[in-house]
Amino acid sequence: MATVDDSSVAATPAVTGEKRGQPKYLQIVESLRASIEAGRYRNGVRLPSEAELVRRFNVSRMTVVKAMQHLQQAGLLTRRTGSGTYASENSGNQKPVFGLLIPDLGQTEIFEPICKGMAASPNAGGHSLSWGHSVAPSANKEDEAEHLCQQYVDQRVSGVFFAPVEFGQRRDQVNRRVLKMLKSARIPVVLLDKCVLDYPARSDYDLVGLDNRRAGYLMTDHLIRQGARQVGFLAIEGSAETVDDRIVGYREACYAHGRELDRRLVLRGDPGDAALLSGAIASHGIDALLCANDHTAALAMRTLLGLGLRIPEDIRIVGIDDVRYAGLLPVPLTTFHQPCLDIGAAALAAMLDRIANPHLPARSILLNGSIVVRESCGAPKA
Template sequence: MRKSRKLASKLGPPPDSDPANQQSKHRRVFDHLLASIQSGELKPGDRLPSEAELGKLFNSSRITVAKAVHDLQRMGLVTRRPGAGTHVMTEDRPTGRTFGLLIPQLGLTEIFEPICHGMMRTHFARPDALLWGNSSVSAQDSTKAAEQMVQSFISQKVAGVFFAPLELTSDKDAANRRIGRALDRAQIPFVLLDRCYLPYPERSPHDLVGVDNRRAGYIATSHLLELGARRLVFFGEEFAANTVDARITGFHESLRFHGIKPSWEPTWRGSPQDEAFVHRMVNETRPDGIVCANDLTAARLMQVLIGLGIRIPEDIRIIGMDDVRYASLLPVPLTTIHQDCAGIGAVAMATMLERLEHPELPIRDIMVPVRLVVRRSCGAHLQQKQSHSESK
């Protein structure tokens, strides 16, 4: 009990107790505990303060605290034992293992670099080593490079592989299946990053760590609708990962919930750099808002729309997904859905280690929470100006 109280004093007070903060109390408790575990402030084996102590520390109900702790447990970061309290997961495991990073499009998709850094920085990874594959190939060459990396990892007898399946190539599904079969034949466990390698509704027999993409699509779409947009379009590239399909599902669910029945084609798949295609999409749908599959698509689409003389957000509101580093630096700072990439990396490493120790565990989908980041591209500031002028 004395140690638990000492940890409570070390944890608090929370960094932001302003009630105007957009984060829910649950989110503040979860984020603060997660950061304390990832930084090593809460070490393996440490007992967390009791729910009552955490409730006082964060000025939250026990139900709110219990939900935050339960989310950490689902992510494999803490363990709860009746009568013994909640403890940070221990590291009772062999040391010095080597894991492979099978991320063939690492240099093409920005979320994976911070995910990998999250793996390396978490205390769960020490003293294990990570083998990075080649990230300098183009999307067209990534299939061949990925299959070469698999054979290299197998020959080096790595302890496990973190696999982000191929996308944006017409042969991605067949190539991903071959990679999965090769690792299974070699009896090398692997954890999927961001997405499954089988097309929905199939599900591979391997753990997956990512975000709830359906929910992300719903949140992004609802935000634009709540700002007054009514003619919404979802824009993504062809042959994208099945995470985009999930985001499209959330997009349509939000439209239905808000009573929007499109008389236009609401889903467009193509290159955001194809000016003729973008021009046709704008002419045929007359959108007042666009939900983009990711921030890269949003950035490229924004450039083309501006070149066509379309004002953002005055004419068309835009929202992206991922919250990559350059999102706030675009010509119009991008509203987006933030992924905790470092958190995904840390949880992926914890999931791998637990899988190695307990291979009999059921297969898991572990979803790290997302949050909305509001910037100028969605036009929220226009709404605020209008409300201010009406109140005068």
């Protein structure tokens, strides 16, 4: 006889949380239905006893009985006298589908391997990922995000992995609308890479990504240990809060090494702006540059070389992400490697856990990476 010891069906007190106006039995129904649809209970698997559900959900026995009757009427459960309650034989025939709501997919390199990590995860069996469809090749990211969201709501997917829109004038409004639509449809959400609110605010959704503060610290520390006297930080205006986290790490490393914390050393602007870079270098004596990401570093490198500066002899430059072309730049780029495959696997695990425990507090799951040393930082060759 198949059975599942699923002690994580719901966290006590599950029914005293976010949906106070909803009948308690319906909250139990939602939690168990989500677990069944996510494949946590396979065909014919025995569910926890009524007594166990009473304890986990902190409700009366009659409330649990009403919830089980509701699921039985929906054809999801089968009750066997003297034996217990089981998932219906056809309850697991349909694979749960998770939507990928990533407007930057195909444009930002980190998301493709993150999705690959989801698909290759040991937890991926019995689930499938939906890549969605763009409005049109020329659609902007804001419109694409809302269009994909509506698709997933119409398809009634089991969950959505959402990488919030980063740039654009309407990004904040669009991100809020997307999450509101998914919440109204009762679709679980796991955020990828970044939150939707600026620190110290925190959204009500799980977040899986890189430990950006640590990445900023380690890259700055690396530059200083290579002999950099004045490290600057370069970011494009309007970047997401992940960049702010990297700036925090950068400042902490400068402080740890006894360096002056000068606001003017944080440059926000176009990395292709020769006047911006040359002016900062001349005014503040910058001899090393930590860029918010590899894309910014690549553009800045082209600008610096165009100014006649030598890398790393005149100025050291490093990035964060370790994209595929980082080692192919005119001066191979030292960078911080994002463990994208592991991020994808952790995101899928977070989604399954969220489905089984819908009333858990929102969590931030931040993974560490590693420094990839190349010529641009001036470190001795291995």
